[in-house]
Amino acid sequence: MSVKIALLGCGTVGTAVAKALKAQAKDFTQRVGAELELVGIGVRSVGTPRDPEIDRSLLTEDLDTLATSADIVIELLGGIEPARSLVHKAIESGASVVTGNKALLAEYGPEIYEAAAQANVDVYYEAAVAGAVPVVYGLRESLAGDRVEAVVGILNGTTNFILDEMENNGLSFEEALKLAQDLGYAEADPTADVDGHDAAAKIAILASLAFHTRVSLKDVPTTGIRAITAQNIAEAKEDGFAIKLLGIARRHEHGIELSVEPTMVPLDHPLAGVRGSFNSVVVESVGAGRLMFYGRGAGGAPTASAVLSDVVAGASHRVHGGQAPRELTYGDLKILTPEDGIASYRIDIAVEDRTGVLTQLTGAFADNGVSILAVRQSQVDDESAKLIVTTHAARTASVKSAIEVIEKADYAKCVLQVMRVEGN
Numbered sequence: 001m002s003v004k005i006a007l008l009g010c011g012t013v014g015t016a017v018a019k020a021l022k023a024q025a026k027d028f029t030q031r032v033g034a035e036l037e038l039v040g041i042g043v044r045s046v047g048t049p050r051d052p053e054i055d056r057s058l059l060t061e062d063l064d065t066l067a068t069s070a071d072i073v074i075e076l077l078g079g080i081e082p083a084r085s086l087v088h089k090a091i092e093s094g095a096s097v098v099t100g101n102k103a104l105l106a107e108y109g110p111e112i113y114e115a116a117a118q119a120n121v122d123v124y125y126e127a128a129v130a131g132a133v134p135v136v137y138g139l140r141e142s143l144a145g146d147r148v149e150a151v152v153g154i155l156n157g158t159t160n161f162i163l164d165e166m167e168n169n170g171l172s173f174e175e176a177l178k179l180a181q182d183l184g185y186a187e188a189d190p191t192a193d194v195d196g197h198d199a200a201a202k203i204a205i206l207a208s209l210a211f212h213t214r215v216s217l218k219d220v221p222t223t224g225i226r227a228i229t230a231q232n233i234a235e236a237k238e239d240g241f242a243i244k245l246l247g248i249a250r251r252h253e254h255g256i257e258l259s260v261e262p263t264m265v266p267l268d269h270p271l272a273g274v275r276g277s278f279n280s281v282v283v284e285s286v287g288a289g290r291l292m293f294y295g296r297g298a299g300g301a302p303t304a305s306a307v308l309s310d311v312v313a314g315a316s317h318r319v320h321g322g323q324a325p326r327e328l329t330y331g332d333l334k335i336l337t338p339e340d341g342i343a344s345y346r347i348d349i350a351v352e353d354r355t356g357v358l359t360q361l362t363g364a365f366a367d368n369g370v371s372i373l374a375v376r377q378s379q380v381d382d383e384s385a386k387l388i389v390t391t392h393a394a395r396t397a398s399v400k401s402a403i404e405v406i407e408k409a410d411y412a413k414c415v416l417q418v419m420r421v422e423g424n
Helices: 012-023 025-032 063-067 083-092 102-119 135-142 157-169 173-182 197-211 230-238 300-320 357-367 396-408
Strands: 002-008 035-042 072-075 096-099 148-154 241-252 255-266 278-285 289-296 342-352 372-379 384-391 412-421
Touching (some): 002 300, 012 035, 025 300, 063 083, 072 300, 083 096, 135 289, 148 197, 157 173, 157 241, 197 255, 255 342, 342 357, 342 396, 357 396, 384 412
Parallel strands (some): 002 035, 072 096
Antiparallel strands (some): 148 241, 148 278, 241 255, 342 412
16 A cells, blocks of 8 residues: 655655655555655746766656645645645645645645545645744644644754844844845745745734634734844843744633734844744743744755645555544634834933923823833933833833923933833
8 A cells, every 4th residue: 555645846855755755664654554656846947957876767747636635735836826726735635735835825725624624634734834943833733632832943054144144243134135135045035034924924824723713924923023123133132132023822811913014122032042044932821831843944955844744644544534623713813013012112212311301201101001111221312311110011113102292392302212022
């Protein structure tokens, strides 16, 4: 008996998957109880130079036929089309699907899950979020008996590498980005990474799993790291914080708060110590408390590991019976607007250095229902000072209203920076 595997895509991850299926064939047979037979590798061009270990007789440009000729279809093409159409064709043919395509799932996950349920096949996607880090499995299965309150994580290794270089080596954003590109961590067009879109797709998937509510990419307010300077990072470090690009999904009384944005994290918080291109996700639940998932979030081998884990699970279900967990949407929680989110903020404000300014400024926050945790002043020159205000958790709309009042006040020169604070 064999389980037929079709592989769509033969880039870095696809190549690693194909090589592992060959090199570890005996192990996979023992784990599954049947041979995993790779029946074809779908590519855009058969003539493209490839790793010499790839069996060229398996290559085909006829992706439509291949997608309907297997028990399990692995989709590693990326993007929306033709991946979306091919996944639907695979499901309609009775194949289970393994995908690492975060963009596809963040945008069209619900329709794919529904199609799979109708066809009585499985969809696996551990590789879509954080590479080899088993956070999808953790939320989908390990915490199925718990109530998740929050998912907060570093979900993009490229941006974490850039911020880490800026913090530890004093590089500018431009210098750190170029280094990331030279080392292969960032693409020639780094937009998806540095503008936060990659992390937003991932937090949408994790939020859907955590809160059993359909969350799409458009639901996630997103701010990238282009505006972060080495000075911002140095000042944050002096005050006991690291700046990280965080994906945040948190349950509140009235709905789910979602965001991707540069965030100040206390240095004693577990996410503050995540270095280089690593990913890390902290899950907070009622029963288990705080759990941390950590590991390499990208690259051929780590992502292939997650893909193959799903392949083994899917093949085992084919041989022995059983199914992967299905999409659960009973939560139907409201997605809060950015203004309705609740968070702590640090606001840096340049002001005139004269009597009464601090009283007026703190009054602006109080009048808008924002409680202040701390205020620190540093002298700029004989006539100017910088006030650093850290708030308690408050509605984002209330914080914005207070800032608008301050910006119009005669004592304020300008608001220098507003940044979310996590774990304060």
